[in-house]
Amino acid sequence: MNPKIIQGCNFSDHRGSISFVNNFSFKEIERFYIISNSDENPVRAWQGHKLDAKNFYCLSGAFKIHYVKIDNWDNPSPDLVVETVEVSESDSKIVHIPAGYANAIESLKKDSKLISFSTLPLARVSEDDVRYPSDYWKLNG
Secondary structure, three states, X not given: OOXXXXXXXXXXXXXXXXXXXXXXXXXOOOEEEEEOOOOOOOEEEEEEEOOOOEEEEEEEOEXXXXXXXXXXXXXXXXXXXXXXXXXXXXXXXXXXXXXXXEEXXXXXXXXXXXXXXXXOOHHHHHHOEEEOOOXXXXXXX
16 A cells, blocks of 8 residues: 545635545544644654554644655665655645555644554554654655
């Protein structure tokens, strides 16, 4: 499976606004968390997931979500192609990154918040999480 965008919509009227992604299924979701990077360290990189699929949705502000397909978990090539998707609070979409990838989350605005829906139960995280140095792959401008 490849990463994909699950596009949603926004609706506004005199009552206010609603953002939604009706084509996203919570069937495989085990847990979620909210990411808010510090102003001093706007990039959280690189976390690899052998088993866990990640689904990111921007709650406020804006982010770049960078990801690479891992070719070798113990010694990945430093020349892997980094793909990048931008998300913002005004663009209702979910970025789905399947298992087998590493990702980096870059805040583009102060106080940005990103929700991450994960498919792996918390009890299995220790067998899945692989960390690489933050400068292992160059981020796309």
